[in-house]
Amino acid sequence: MGTVGACSYLDDPPVDRPQGAVMASTYSSAGPTPEPFDGEVFQILALDGGGAKALFTAHVLARIEEDLGVTITDHFDLIAGTSAGGIVALGLGAGLRPAEIAEQYLQLVNQVFPRRRQFVLRPSRISNPAYSSSSLRTALESVLGDRVLAESSKRLLIPSWDLRSGEVHLFKTPHSPRLTRDGRIPMVDVALATSAAPTYFAAANVDGCQLVDGGVFANNPSVLAIAEAASMLGVPQDKIRVLNIGTMTPFVNHNDKLNTAGIARWGLKAVPLVLSAGSASTVGLAHHLIGFDNFVRLDANVPSKLFALDRIDPNKVASFASSVSRNLTPEVREKFTAHHAPAYEPANRAAVPPNPNQ
Secondary structure, X not given: OOOHHHOOOOOOOOOOOOOOOOHHHHOOOOOOOOOOOOOOOEEXXXXXXXXXXXXXXXXXXXXXXXHHOOOHHHHOOEEEEOOHHHHHHHHHHOOOOHHHHHXXXXXXXHHHOOHHHOOOOOOHHHHOOOOOHHHHHHHHHHHHOOOEHHHOOOEEEEEEEEOOOOEEEEEEOOOOOOOOOHHHOEHHHHHHHHOOOOOOOOOEEEOXXXXXXXXXXXXXXXXXXXXXXXHHOOOOHHHEEEEEEOOOEEOOOOOHHHHHOOHHHHHHHHHHHHHHHHHHHHHHHXXXXXXXXXXXXXXXXXXXXXXXXXXXXXXXXXXXXHHHHHHHHHHHHHHHOOOOOOOOOOOOHHHOOOOOOO
């Protein structure tokens, strides 16, 4: 089996190919054939990436739970998360409540993004990642332990990008008989892969693949999740609802000098532009796919430069989360809390590792 062919978009049995062959040749030619969907509605929780700013996501979910007296995961059939949003999604799948995730995530931020390493122009950052992947692994292990993806209590979809093959790599719980491999992968490895932002962390080596942050192509995973529900689970698009949570979008502050700028002036300004533009375009696509009434986005517009992927003020993050959740919780109650998601059971038991205690 070739190295390039070892990594797969759909978690199907791998298809070998020579280096440089067209990307489509790596995918199975047989599409999914899901069972007909017989539910009234299928609800998706989609969590944007945003580095340290994902603390906002956890706080928003915690405030919704507190205000409505609900357990948020009870009302969603699929949770998708990119990068730091993927870490939050994995935490939810591992059974943590949002308030617990917020507490643990703040500890992770302080451990992984120490202030002494936040100086952008320090010499070591020119040729090496800014932060330690081993510190991130240690922080993740303290929360997720040795759980594997198949142990999630919810269907999960976590995107990353394969550097060697130049392809999308989606981690999925075994929620379809077609999904055979990812269930045995430790949640910590999935979290490292989806959050390995170039220049911030080294690429993650997972199951022979060199993977980086899913935010390079899908910082907002809403459309990926809609596609998963429709193609892999057979859900009609008119029965899909999505609650999408962002990670605080800065006000647009476009300097006209950037119109004719090069690398020196664009510098780090290009990264937030790519992330915010990608998320905004995803929102537009989602509206067209499932309708405006079936897509709700919770986010806060914040002053430019107030936060960064590796720098936050926890008190201000909590304040923005309080304001946004206060304004939009009534819509969440109206559109999402009446649905109680059926208990999730893996569709492919072969992908679930045996329990050594049984």
